[in-house]
Amino acid sequence: MSTQPFPFLLLPHAWASRNRVRRREKGDLLRGIVFGSIGIVVSAALFYGAYWVTTQLAAYEEFGDYLLRLGLSWLFLTFLAFLAFSGVVTSLSTFFLSDDLRLLMASPVAARRFFQARFARTVGSASWMVVIFMAPVLIGIGVGRCAPYAFYATTIATVVPFSIVPVALGSACTLFVVNVFPAKRARDLLMLMGLGFAVAVVLLLRFIQPERLLRVESLPDVTDFFATLQSPITPMLPSFWAGETLFAAVQGGFDWLHAAALWTTAGAFTVLLGAAHARWHFAGYSRSQEAPKTRFARFRTLDLVASALPLSPVRRQLLVKDVKIFLRDVSQWVQLLPLLALVLLYLYNFRVLDLDRIPYMSGFVKNVYAFINLGMAGFVMATVAVRFVFPAVSAEGSAFWIIRTSPISMHDFLWSKFWTALFPVLVFTEALTIAANQLLGVDPFLKLVAAATIFALTFALVGLACGLGARYPRFNADATQAAGSYGGVMFMIAAVALIIVSIVLVGWPSSMYLMAQTGRFSYRLTPERYVMIVASFSAAAAVCMATWWLAMKSGVRALDEMRK
């Protein structure tokens, strides 16, 4: 019997992808168009941004070259940490938790080939986002500097080994922890890594103080800013080697030293990791199959809180069940951590934004920012809702028969899902909006309007997510797949439309009110204008309430119709 080379082990994924393309499901085309369009717009923006900055820097000759060189190094440095973290998370799945491991580990596949196939998959899964983000940026730089074709070939030859090094480090970290920690604690590792990553991102951004770039009046600050990124260890990092290799290529040369450093390090790390896997992978895999310890085994606080709530026994049990399942599934709530990191950065940016340096515009800009903030908070809420609320019905999975055969109406079931989700989403988005507006120092009237709008939007978006989640459930899919399904895309489109409509309906009367308050353009509030303001606010509230109510009603009807 012949031995197949390691790419053979990647065939199921290739075949599965081909089958998915061949047998399109309902909504696949729509999803492709929506996500494809977003991707094209983002890529075009990145390309144009990189192209514009590169052409601007070209005007400064040596200083421009210096900044481009540092910029490239900084770009790779940013992704270095991301790739290492991504390597930890992805290798935990590909080497230890993935379902198909039971099939592969029971097969007579040589440990070396198994490692090669899994590591190739880990590198691919961990780095595709970075590659997709980097491609338009690097092409933009190449076009901006009229780089020769060899630059683009060098780009590929640089990004590949650059991705391998941090992913190998991340995988080694996972291998170590899975072997050291008690069984199934590897999942807890995810939580720790997530928290660590969030904190690291915040600290990194705090450390480099990007707001200093806004002080264009002092050019040396810009060089200081980039100089901050340099340290004695920087030349030892693959990010530096990648930046140097590409900087040489963009000028028509080739930096053999740094390219060789990248490739030899990537090769050495792969060989060392392969040897470590040959020695410790099976022991780690064996441990990862042991039953996990129950987290929140008693969790009396939840039972006490639930018993204090004015709920029927049925709704109370549904609430307790949903909360406990969510808290015990680390893979679910750990996904909140990157979002939390982004929110912290978002608030931090508002704190350091020095709008008072634009004196005659600061009041106006702050109030415009209040509405941008409202839109951002709405979008964050929609993201949370599509990921955590929309799959709530689908999450019942194959256990949904328990609900359907018990004496619970679908009305009670879905409304229980709604109230369970509403409270945390409301607290989270209200806190985000109020904190951001406080840090910005917007007008008190706008603070009130924003808080009230978010309140109404929360009911609407959580209701919409519950309703559409019940209308388009995916019982055999995990939460991420459910969120990316036809219904999930429909929800996101409807949610974005609702957020825009709401902002327009509250933004227009608010601006009328503020103009009258500040006396700008001699604007006064007549009784007719008061009526229009009240009507517009009322319309916003009505749109939100109608969305909430109709979506929930539609969801309940869809669940009832499952019996037919």
Added chain:
Amino acid sequence: MIAVQDLVKEYGRFRAVDGISLDVRPGEIHGFLGPNGAGKTTTMRMIAGLLKPTSGRILVDNNDLERDPEAAKRALGFIPDRPFIYDKLTAGEFLTFHAGLYGFGNGNVASRVHEMLDLFELRQWEDQLIESFSHGMKQRLVMSSAFLHRPQAVAVDEPMVGLDPRGARLIKDVFRRMSERGVAILMSTHTLEVAQEMCHRVSIIQKGRIIAHGTVDEVKQMAGSSTDEHLTSVFLKLTGGGALQEIDEI
């Protein structure tokens, strides 16, 4: 063909498998019986190479699973209690991939895949995605993959779960035919009727230890039962299910 010697598996302080030894001969169907949580699935997983034993030795076709895992696994077909199959592959693609895992050359794969699909009555579903299969069809597909590479030994965990009478009959016939051809089959099961009907010898495991071992008649004698007595009551006597038996008799 399958030899297990002083096998131990510990999870922290808990000893799930406590020094068991087994020997399944060529052509033998060996029943591996025991109550829930006795250590059956843990043992089967160690034999399949999915779990690392704390101590002990496993030989498949004289290949030590620890020292030469590839050779041992090549000689073994494993049918898990909860099979994983790639949902987005067709039955034909899954079996082709499986054949490749066991080193089948491209030349004779298609005919062998068709042979197995015919044997397990899945030929008409060859080009259908596995996600559209019923539980019983998935079970039969996994079994066909286990026999695809002509193993000398098969370890099967709960083979009859979820099968309709026709499917169960089919599996029994296949196991008998494979046994007649010299394949050693170690079968973990709760279905004592199946064990009584099919197994040449049985081992009963409780709390990680083998408490009875031999032919069905020998096990009955060990329990002090007559040879006419059903295996269920013998099993309950041996595993401490006397109270249940009394309920059964009421």
